Amino acid sequence: MAWADLRAFLGDLEKHGELRRIKAPVDPRLEVTEIVQRVVRAGGPALLFENPVGSDLPLAINVFGTEKRMARALGVEKLDDLGARLADMLRPELPHGFSGMRDALGKAARLTNMPPKKVRTAPCQDVVYKGDEVDLFRLPGILSWPDDGGAFLNLGLTHTRHPETGARNLGMYRLQRHDARTVGMHWQIHKDSNAHHAVAERRGERLPVAIAFGCDPVVTYAASAPLPADIDEYLFAGFLRSERVELVDCLTVPLQVPANAQIVLEGWLEPGERLPEGPFGDHTGFYTPVEPFPALHVNVMTMQRDPIYQTIVVGRPPQEDGPMGKATERIFLPLIRMLIPEIVDYDLPEAGVFHNCAIVSIDKRYPKQAQKVMHAVWGAGQLSSCKLVIVVDADCDVHDYSEVAWRAFGNVDYAHDLVTTIGLVDHLDHSSYEQFYGGKAGIDATRKLATEGYRRAGGWPDECVMDEATRTLVTSRWKEYGLS
DSSP, rough: OOOOOHHHHHHHHHHTTEEHHHHHOOOTTHHHHHHHHHHHTOOOOOOEEEEEETTOOOEOOOOOOHHHHHHHHHHSSSTHHHHHHHHHHOOOOOOOOHHHHHHHHHHHHHTTTOOEEEEOOOGSSSSEEEEGGOOOSSSBBOOOOTTTTSBBTTOOOOOEEEEOOOOEEEEOOOOOOOEEEEEEEEEOTSSHHHHHHHHHHHTTOOOOEEEEEEHHHHHHHHHHHHHOTTTOOOHHHHHHHOOEEEEEOOOOSSOOEEEEOOOEEEEOTTOOOOOOOOEEEOSSSSOOOOOEEEEEEEEEEEEOOSSEEEEEOSSSSSHHHHHHHHHHHHHHHHHHHHSSSEEEEOOGGGGGGGSEEEEEEOOOSTTTTHHHHHHHTTTSSGGGGSSSSEEEETTOOOHHHHHHHHHHHHSSTTTSSEEEEEEOOOTSSSSSSBBBBEEEEEEEOOOGGGGGTOOOTTOOOOOOOHHHHHHHHHTTTTTTOOOO
């Protein structure tokens, strides 16, 4: 099902015991973070702080903090259901017979649900503040970690357009609150909004920007999804929701935002202007340093009546962004398999903050296929920033880290099965000796073939596995043994 807005989803979570209201005054400076850390690690509920110190707006956080809630946010029982839907949509077979034509027409009908639709009026513009009325300190921005450079307005959905093509981008970037009307835009060198800004600066033009907070959960997730630049995030959100997203024109910038957003900021980036941004305790678990980034001058703030401000804390895993990353992993498996057909499954460990390590299982058929897959992964969209690729055979469960470790520790001759190279790394990576690029490694933990140079007598050994007859016998007699 598609949630009408954030409030509807929070109401459903509360109905099912998945949201806790906190009425006591709580300080967004550090105190919220410490509470959230303990709740996340306990697998606890979403939180609604009704009286954040210094603000009259309630603060919602840990909304996506478990895989169960993340799936519920996207309207499915489990995250793999969306991957299956995407695989079905991408399946290229020609229709056969009446039933095939009916299925093909059904797919075409689903496509009409995808594009966003424009509305003339919207709840997100019920209350309007202009010019000097704008006060970003009304928003309970989080100071997450002691050495952060200030409060950050995280989980804002940033809207830009390419100045020449008009292509829209929806992204999710951290936003440092510099003062009552200015926020820092931490969009990294590889991001599409950064490219839009670069074109505007080359043309000597201001870039219009709109930032929406507290959108419906599918739209919020879509802003974080690693889509190609030519795929509209609102088209993708429509696919996930099976229902078109309603957008409304902004009041002062030539952009559109979700009609049911809780809060919207509108403003402009002046060409060439930068302000120091950071430090910031990021999802790597380390502080990122102070760097110059564009600064958005906010000239309008609109909101619903009685809005809810939604945000997120990031830091050393586990955090609320973990289930969001897991959703991306499961939803995009069909696309990865289109690019690299021999892949059976993959896992992006949360401890590797989803770009430091990829575990990939393959249906191995020829020599050095694992090495081919490693290089394909390093060339596949945002997986290109992955630092470690571990390749295992198809019968290995990539989500069982104990089994993966057993293969990686025992199946590898590092003189032959280790690949090292240099390539792109994430902007936030602190371990690379140079920013933006560094060392990468691939581990071939598959069974080795004679054609790969494995010449030992008898070939690769068989695993010692119990025979099925004995397994069946023991299962049938288990209660007899008194071990139940």
